[in-house]
Amino acid sequence: MVKIAFILLCHKDPQAVIQQARQLTAVGDCVSIHFDANAPRAEWDEIRAALEGEPNVTFARRRLRCGWGEWSLVEASLGAIRAALDAFPRATHLYMVSGDCMAIKSAAYAHRRLADEDADFIESVDFFDSDWIKTGIKEERLVYRHYFNERTAKRAFYAAMGLQRRLGLRRAIPRDLSIRIGSQWWCLRRGTVEAVLDFLAERPDVVRFFRRTWIPDETFFQTLVRHLVPETQIRSRTLTFLMFTDYGMPVTFYNDHYDMLLSQDYLFARKISPEAKVLRTRLGRLYASDRTEFAISGEGRRLFQFLTGRGRVGQRFAPRFWESEASGARERELLIVACKKWHVAKRLVGSIKHHTNIPALDYIFDEESAELPDLGGIQATIPKRHRHRRTLMRMLFDFYDSDRLLICLDTGSTDLMHDFFSDRPNVRLLEIECQFDDAYLEGHARRVGLAGARSSAETMAQLLPTLRNDLRGEVDRLRDARFPAHYRLRQASGVEQNAAAIEGFLSVPAATARALAQTPNLFQD
Structure with a gap:
C-alpha cells in the first residue's frame, strides 16, 4: 500500500505551510518540513506551534540558511529526508515539494499511479550531451570549486572561477559517476532514498565534490539515483508540472488555471500563487476527495507558449542567414x-x-x-x-x-x-x-x-x-x-x-x- 512522505522545503508564509501540511496529511500521507533559517524565528515558531502534535508531521533536526544554487539546498533536503525515514517507517515513497507546490490530482489517484508503476520518477538526462541548460555556464558548474553565490556575490563568483581557470585548477569529476541533470522535484521509492544515504556514508568524496558544485540540487540526486538504480526502474520525468517563461522564471498559476492544471499528466504543480486563494482551496479539497478519473489532455506547455508568444510576433531583428x-x-x-x-x-x-x-x-x-x-x-x-x-x-x-x-x-x-x-x-x-x-x-x-x-x-x-x-x-x-x-x-x-x-x-x-x-x-x- 502506497504511503507518501512529502519532503517540504519552504521559506515563507507560515499559514500557507500549515495549510499545505494539513491538506497533505488529511488522507494519511506524511510531511517532513525544512523551514529556511533565513526566515524570521517567529514564523518558524508559528509553524511548530500549529503542527507539533500532528502524528504525520515531522521536522528536519536543523534549520539551515539556504541560498539559491548552493549546497545548502541539498543539505536541507537530506536533513528532511532523514527525519522522514526515522519518523515514518511505513512510508513507501518520498516526494520533494516546495511551499509553492500543490496537488492537482486526488490522493487516491496519486497512490494508484505510484502503485501501478514500481519506479523512481526523477528527471535525469546527460549533463554534457543534453541541452537542459539553456543559458549561463555549463561545464564550469562542475570542474571549478564554487565558494560564492552568483546571485548575491556576482563579482566574487566570477573572479574566483576566473582565477581557477588561469591557474589551471580544474578538478576531476568522480570517475565512476556519470553526471546527470534535471528538475529537483522528484518522487523516489523508499529503497532508493535509503540506498543514496548508504552510498553517501561510504563515499565522502562525492559529498565533497557536490558541496562545491554550482546548483547541485539539479545534479546531486539525479546523478546518484541513476548510479544506483537500474535504468529500467527510472522514469526520467518529474511528476510535478512546472513551466518557465522566456526569461527563465517559473510560470505562476492563478484561480482560472484550475481546469488546465487538472488536465495535465502530473500529480502536483508548481508554482501556485499565494494570492490564488480559491485555487488553493479547490486543490486542497481535490486531494482529499475520492475522485480517480481525470481527462488528461496535456496541452499546458504548448498552450502557454502559444498564448504568451502572440505579442512578440514580428519582433525578429536577426540578420538574414541565407548564403x-x-x-x-x-x-x-x-x-x-x-x-x-x-x-x-x-x-x-x-x-x-x-x-x-x-x-x-x-x-x-x-x-x-x-x-x-x-x-x-x-x-x-x-x-x-x-x-x-x-x-x-x-x-x-x-x-x-x-x-x-x-x-x-x-x-x-x-x-x-x-x-x-x-x-x-x-x-x-x-x-x-x-x-x-x-x-x-x-x-x-x-x-x-x-x-x-x-x-x-x-x-x-x-x-x-x-x-x-x-x-x-x-x-x-x-x-x-x-x-x-x-x-x-x-x-x-x-x-x-x-x-x-x-x-x-x-x-x-x-x-x-x-x-x-x-x-x-x-x-x-
Whole structure:
C-alpha cells in the first residue's frame, strides 16, 4: 500500500505551510518540513506551534540558511529526508515539494499511479550531451570549486572561477559517476532514498565534490539515483508540472488555471500563487476527495507558449542567414501558394500539376515528409531546408530543369516570403483565403498540440478566440507586407473572380484558369 512522505522545503508564509501540511496529511500521507533559517524565528515558531502534535508531521533536526544554487539546498533536503525515514517507517515513497507546490490530482489517484508503476520518477538526462541548460555556464558548474553565490556575490563568483581557470585548477569529476541533470522535484521509492544515504556514508568524496558544485540540487540526486538504480526502474520525468517563461522564471498559476492544471499528466504543480486563494482551496479539497478519473489532455506547455508568444510576433531583428552566393537566377520565376489550410492548397497544386507542366511541390518548409528529390542531403530535414533555403531552391530549379517552380507556404511564413521576394525579381504569390469555423479551429488546435483530444470545453472556449485572432493576424501581416504580384483566391468568391486571380498568378489561358478554379471540393474540410 502506497504511503507518501512529502519532503517540504519552504521559506515563507507560515499559514500557507500549515495549510499545505494539513491538506497533505488529511488522507494519511506524511510531511517532513525544512523551514529556511533565513526566515524570521517567529514564523518558524508559528509553524511548530500549529503542527507539533500532528502524528504525520515531522521536522528536519536543523534549520539551515539556504541560498539559491548552493549546497545548502541539498543539505536541507537530506536533513528532511532523514527525519522522514526515522519518523515514518511505513512510508513507501518520498516526494520533494516546495511551499509553492500543490496537488492537482486526488490522493487516491496519486497512490494508484505510484502503485501501478514500481519506479523512481526523477528527471535525469546527460549533463554534457543534453541541452537542459539553456543559458549561463555549463561545464564550469562542475570542474571549478564554487565558494560564492552568483546571485548575491556576482563579482566574487566570477573572479574566483576566473582565477581557477588561469591557474589551471580544474578538478576531476568522480570517475565512476556519470553526471546527470534535471528538475529537483522528484518522487523516489523508499529503497532508493535509503540506498543514496548508504552510498553517501561510504563515499565522502562525492559529498565533497557536490558541496562545491554550482546548483547541485539539479545534479546531486539525479546523478546518484541513476548510479544506483537500474535504468529500467527510472522514469526520467518529474511528476510535478512546472513551466518557465522566456526569461527563465517559473510560470505562476492563478484561480482560472484550475481546469488546465487538472488536465495535465502530473500529480502536483508548481508554482501556485499565494494570492490564488480559491485555487488553493479547490486543490486542497481535490486531494482529499475520492475522485480517480481525470481527462488528461496535456496541452499546458504548448498552450502557454502559444498564448504568451502572440505579442512578440514580428519582433525578429536577426540578420538574414541565407548564403549570399546562393541567390536565384534573375530569369527564374518562383510561384508561392500561401494557405493556412494545407489540404486546400494541396488540392489546388494537384490540379495545377494535372493542367500544366509547372513543377509543383507541397509544404517543403513545414512537412518533414514532403516529397523532394535527393539533393545530396540538403533536403533531409526541415532545419536544413530552412538553413540553406536559397541553395535548396536553386538546386530544385536545376533538378526540374525549369525556369518556373511552385511551392506551398503556410500563411504564417512571412519571413520566408520576405526572403524570397527580396532574393529574386520574379516571385508571385497566390493567397488562398479560407473560412474557419469552430470545428476546424478545434481540430487545428489539436493537430498542432495546443489542445489535447480530451481538452475541456472551458479550455477550448478560452483558446478559440485567441486562435482565431492569431489567424487573422497572419493575414494582416501578409497584407501589410505589400508584396508585388500578390493575388487572392477566396472561398467566398465566385468561379469567375477566382479564375481571374489564377490566370494572373500562373499566366495560363483563361480556360485553364477556369478549370483550376472549379477544382472539385477545393475548399471542403
